[in-house]
């Protein structure tokens with residue numbers, strides 16, 4: 528005899544279609560709060576401008592390699608806004624554990640000094656780990672993580688510590704779709720389920736791990752179902768819909784804090800830009816695919832919503848963009864002045880990473896500096 532032992536389903540939430548005209552079941556309070564909508568839009572707009580600026584600086588040799596966030600501002604602002612709103616309710620800060628593509632969230636989360644947030648991003652990609660220092664108002668946040676998937680294990684451990692200490696807050700960890708193929712990701716979510724920790728893992732499914740398309744990464748139909756295998760609450764959300772992301776992440780934070788329940792949220796989005804300044808996406812994807820994705824652009828969608836609500840227009844757009852560009856220029860100035868006064872050195876690859884370096888790190892650092900000196904002397908002769 529055969530019986531069905533268990534059936535699973537994946538729910539996807541969406542309030543805003545590409546037209547920007549909200550579906551009927553969009554919670555009214557989201558649409559009523561005009562200031563909040565505008566604030567979300569402005570953050571997304573600023574990061575879109577910053578993205579273009581940092582790519583241009585890299586091309587001019589004034590900034591290092593950096594990761595594009597174009598097209599991924601929607602879910603980032605959505606989850607960051609859910610975090611800060613929920614923090615006001617619980618009276619404590621959650622812990623942000625991002626990968627390297629979360630400029631929009633980091634801008635949102637630095638509530639004190641937006642220019643400093645942008646300056647730190649430039650500094651990090653410019654080669655200094657000091658750029659990875661947490662915002663002053665959120666000392667517990669993690670640095671952006673480049674080794675793929677490793678942050679999920681760390682986030683899980685951090686969430687377990689919160690549980691042991693009975694701290695009523697959660698860890699919000701973000702990784703890409705590619706990261707879900709790693710052991711660290713799978714170990715992390717497995718422990719999150721087994722130990723029932725207050726962890727929210729957001730998988731930004733931007734359709735690519737550099738040049739590897741989503742279909743070639745896994746035979747699984749959704750990334751959300753990987754969370755089901757780990758026994759944790761798992762769902763999908765339209766990652767280009769700020770309001771839907773806000774909604775599901777806020778609920779996940781409530782579950783995490785009230786019941787120490789972990790969640791996995793697959794945010795479906797599209798990386799409109801290059802993987803990084805070192806990438807040429809025309810080598811592996813068709814223009815038509817990108818053009819279709821542009822129609823679903825989260826920034827455009829939010830703009831359509833605020834136009835539809837009659838709270839934004841071209842005059843406001845150009846005034847805001849002019850102001851935002853000034854803020855970005857200020858951040859660039861702060862970054863360039865800092866680097867002038869504190870030239871970046873190779874040894875910074877090792878500095879500021881760990882409080883007490885392992886002897887192998889100390890030795891590596893010495894060897895690197897000796898090599899650099901030898902090369903410099905070789906060049907002189």
Ligand SMILES: Cc1ncc(C[n+]2csc(CCOP(=O)(O)OP(=O)(O)O)c2C)c(N)n1
Nearest residue numbers: 628673674675703704705706733735736737
């Ligand atoms: C452990 C490890 N292996 C390989 C890399 C090189 N690498 C950098 S980004 C990337 C793809 C990651 O894709 P995804 O997780 O989907 O995130 P996305 O960059 O699309 O946001 C890889 C393989 C790395 N950084 N770390």
